[in-house]
Amino acid sequence: MQRIYIPVLVIIVTIAAACKKNNSTTNDPNNVPGLPPATQIGANTFGCLVNGVPWVPQGSNGTNNLSIDYDPGFNNGIFNIVAYKFIAPIDEQILLGVRDSLNFINAPISLSLSRNSLYAISYKKDCDWWNRFPDVYSDGILTINKLDRNSRIISGVFYTTMHKVGCDTIKITNGRFDFKF
Numbered sequence: 802m803q804r805i806y807i808p809v810l811v812i813i814v815t816i817a818a819a820c821k822k823n824n825s826t827t828n829d830p831n832n833v834p835g836l837p838p839a840t841q842i843g844a845n846t847f848g849c850l851v852n853g854v855p856w857v858p859q860g861s862n863g864t865n866n867l868s869i870d871y872d873p874g875f876n877n878g879i880f881n882i883v884a885y886k887f888i889a890p891i892d893e894q895i896l897l898g899v900r901d902s903l904n905f906i907n908a909p910i911s912l913s914l915s916r917n918s919l920y921a922i923s924y925k926k927d928c929d930w931w932n933r934f935p936d937v938y939s940d941g942i943l944t945i946n947k948l949d950r951n952s953r954i955i956s957g958v959f960y961t962t963m964h965k966v967g968c969d970t971i972k973i974t975n976g977r978f979d980f981k982f
Contacts, residue, residue, distance in 0.1 A: 833850070834855065835848075835857070836850070836975060839956075839977040841954065841956040842954070843981035844980075845867070845979070845980055846978065846979050847884045847977070847979075847980075848975075848976070849976035850976075851893075851924070851973055852969075852971065856893070856895070856973075858885060859887075859888065860885075860886060860888045862892065866885050866887065867883075868884075869882050869980045869982055870883075871980075876900065877903070877905065878904035878905070879899055879900055879901065879903055881898035881899075882896065882898060883896050884896075891926070892925075893925065893926045894924070895973075897921070898920070898922075899912070899921075903948075906945065907948070908947050908948040908957075909947075910944070910945050911942050911943070912942065912943045912944070913942065913943075914939055914940070915932065915941075916935075916937065916938075916939060920943050922939065922941065922959070924963060928968035928969070929965075930963040930965050932963065936965055936966055937963060938964045940962050941960050941961025941963075941973070944958050954979070954980070955978075955979075955980050956979035956980065957978060958978075959978075
């Protein structure tokens with residue numbers, strides 16, 4: 802009987818030694834399946850979860866599906882990110898931006914994405930949720946983790962909940978962007 806246990810034990814030990822440990826966790830904000838990592842290197846990436854579903858720019862409607870506009874000379878410094886997903890017949894767009902005073906901001910800093918702030922977010926699909934519209938309720942945070950004017954890198958994370966009468970509530974979570982400008 803002992804002769805059977807020894808080979809079985811050797812096989813179990815061999816298999817256990819050959820297994821690789823997976824150190825990734827779903828709690829790591831840099832490791833959300835379907836999204837790019839939340840980096841700060843100017844990787845030109847953007848992604849988020851929209852109602853729990855990974856959302857990254859893709860497809861083409863004749864223009865770039867991801868762009869950034871950074872202008873330190875307009876309104877004391879602005880930046881806008883425009884990303885869209887066009888897979889006919891579905892056309893979705895997310896806009897994220899700072900409309901004023903970016904020149905006076907030092908990272909890291911967290912900014913409110915409410916209607917009355919200088920910071921904007923918009924999501925378009927079947928409805929147009931834009932926190933500038935009076936009939937849209939939005940509550941969220943845009944955190945600029947890196948704003949390196951010398952290396953020309955801006956990166957950060959964001960989330961928001963947006964509600965508009967007659968439209969579904971939109972929850973954008975695990976948002977991240979990392980751009981060279």
